[in-house]
Amino acid sequence: MQFEKNVQVKQPKYQQIAVDLASKIVERKYRIGDKIYARSSLASQYNVSSETARRAIAVLQDLEIVEATKGSxxxxxxxxxxxxxVRQFQDVQSVHELQHELMTSIQKQHQELINLQDKTKQLISRTEHFRSVNPFIxxxxxxxxxxxxxxxTVQELNFWQNTSSTIVGIRRKNELLLSPGPYVSLEEGDIVYFIGNDESFARVQSFLYPN
Incomplete structure (x- = not known):
């Protein structure tokens, strides 16, 4: 999964100008009936082309915030x-900011997941290596x-013959029975310790719990 980094959502320049002018109207820097800059003056003030200034005025005119007439x-x-x-614009900006924060959070979680996967692979690799050099764990x-x-009993179960594994200990409550031998019985709650090859665990589990 790939994510675009440092994505920033920006409004078109003409819309930014329209919002700025509307904000000044809301702040009473302009009064009803006042004239605002001519298109050329507006372009110079915001350092944009005359066409961009015209579009900004057109937005305000479409929203019936200003009225543009020839001669006036x-x-x-x-x-x-x-x-x-202005409120609508601020709401849109808030949504964009939330989207950006969410994307940043997803990117961070994605990177953390990659790091976790790497650590897990390292752990598995080292565990397998450790078991390969310490076969009697x-x-x-x-x-x-x-x-x-x-x-x-271990003998009645023919444990070794059925599992190719050897029981080396049984923990029963607070006691640990080492090398318990063939005559010890397996009781509920016992923890059985055994050694064998890589397939031993699956064989013993299937033998002790066939269903």
Whole structure:
């Protein structure tokens, strides 16, 4: 999954100018009936082309904030509609800011996920290496009531013959029985420790819990 970095949402220049003019109207820097700059003066003030200035005026005119007539220029006609336009613009900006924050958060989580995956791979690799150089680290399984092997001895179960694994210890409550031998029975709650090859755990689990 790829994300664009440092995405910034910007309004067109003419719309920014229209919002700025509307804000000045709301702040009463212009009064109803006042004339605002001619198109050429507006272009010079905002350092844009005359066409960009014309578009800004057109936005305000379409929203009935100003009225443009030949000979009279551009005249302020509505505070209320200017205020509505400014609020709408601010709401849009808030949405864009939230989208940007959300994208930033997703990017951060994505990077954290990549880091977690890398750490997990390293852990698995090192664990496999550690087990390969230390083959006698025992596996362990707990005996529960679901096992049909409860209360049977290691010998009765033919444990080694059926699993190719050797029981090296049994933890029973607070006691640890080392090398328990063939005559010890497996009881509910026992933790059975055994050694074998890479397939031993699956074989023992299937043997102790066939269902």
């Amino acid at each position: 220029g551009v005249i302020i006609i509505s505070y209320e509609k200017a205020a509505s336009f 025992p596996y362990q399984l707990e005996m529960t009531a679901e096992s049909p092997c409860i209360n049977q």
